[in-house]
Amino acid sequence: MKFIETGDLSEIQSYIQSGIGGRLIGASDTFEFRCHPEVSCFNLCCRNLNFFLNPYDVIRLKQNLKLSSEDFIEKHTDIIVRPGHYFPDVLLRMADNAEKTCPFLTEAGCRVYLDRPHTCRAFPVEHGLYYDARKHQTRLVHFFRPPDFCQGWHEKTSWTLASWEADQQAAFYNQMTVQWAEVARLFQNDPFGGEGPNGQKGKMAFMAVYNTDAFRDFVLNSSFLKRYKVKSQLRVKVKSDDVTVLKLGMAWIRMFLFGLKVDEITLKK
Numbered sequence: 001m002k003f004i005e006t007g008d009l010s011e012i013q014s015y016i017q018s019g020i021g022g023r024l025i026g027a028s029d030t031f032e033f034r035c036h037p038e039v040s041c042f043n044l045c046c047r048n049l050n051f052f053l054n055p056y057d058v059i060r061l062k063q064n065l066k067l068s069s070e071d072f073i074e075k076h077t078d079i080i081v082r083p084g085h086y087f088p089d090v091l092l093r094m095a096d097n098a099e100k101t102c103p104f105l106t107e108a109g110c111r112v113y114l115d116r117p118h119t120c121r122a123f124p125v126e127h128g129l130y131y132d133a134r135k136h137q138t139r140l141v142h143f144f145r146p147p148d149f150c151q152g153w154h155e156k157t158s159w160t161l162a163s164w165e166a167d168q169q170a171a172f173y174n175q176m177t178v179q180w181a182e183v184a185r186l187f188q189n190d191p192f193g194g195e196g197p198n199g200q201k202g203k204m205a206f207m208a209v210y211n212t213d214a215f216r217d218f219v220l221n222s223s224f225l226k227r228y229k230v231k232s233q234l235r236v237k238v239k240s241d242d243v244t245v246l247k248l249g250m251a252w253i254r255m256f257l258f259g260l261k262v263d264e265i266t267l268k269k
């Protein structure tokens with residue numbers, strides 16, 4: 001996922017052409033692609049990846065693997081803080097083998113297919129996040145950028161973004177990616193002061209979105225509910241629904257770290 005901040009869509013196409021390559025795809029554009037086990041490149045795309053996981057990816061994967069969010073993070077990810085960034089990136093840790101394969105790749109294909117991350121669903125389309133400063137809106141932009149070794153784009157099945165999203169069951173992933181991007185964008189400014197992202201507040205912020213089991217425990221078993229009024233629908237669902245916990249976590253970051261007004265929670269008087 002690339003973050004592009006500009007006021008003009010034509011700037012995005014120039015950015016793509018000048019640097020990362022690919023073709024910007026709009027709602028009415030089409031692209032040709034088909035992936036199936038008979039292609040000569042089968043599974044070549046599932047190795048040696050710099051693979052960024054969004055919070056919702058982690059929820060789906062840890063549920064699939066029947067792990068706690070903490071165990072998933074520990075076992076399957078590397079967490080890095082890039083210079084000039086105020087929130088860590090979570091990378092899927094590739095297997096320790098010569099080809100650095102995805103840990104979920106088997107000879108038969110992907111063993112977490114139904115819960116594969118957003119990047120895998122979108123492939124060979126990549127996402128950028130377009131922030132329209134005039135409208136204060138974040139939305140996804142899409143560009144078609146299969147790697148050279150991918151044979152799928154020589155096949156003759158035609159897609160629009162909408163038909164591809166439906167085929168890959170990616171609509172909810174798209175929504176969650178945009179919601180997370182709006183929070184992640186806030187971290188272009190430092191909310192931690194001298195503490196940095198490894199301080200107390202930084203650890204809390206990370207837990208709020210990437211460690212949903214721990215954040216649920218914090219919400220239900222600390223003084224959180226005495227200090228904050230949580231919307232009643234959310235309060236009921238937070239006990240059993242990871243997505244509700246994530247939405248609460250994102251709202252809490254907006255309010256607690258950035259002083260923004262949110263619908264989900266208010267400070268009790």
Ligand code: SF4
Nearest residue numbers: 035041043045150152
């Ligand atoms: S490289 Fe392309 S065609 Fe080959 S398996 Fe991956 S997505 Fe399919």
Ligand code: SF4
Nearest residue numbers: 046102104105110120
């Ligand atoms: S999660 Fe599945 S589809 Fe995605 S890279 Fe790993 S094996 Fe491939």
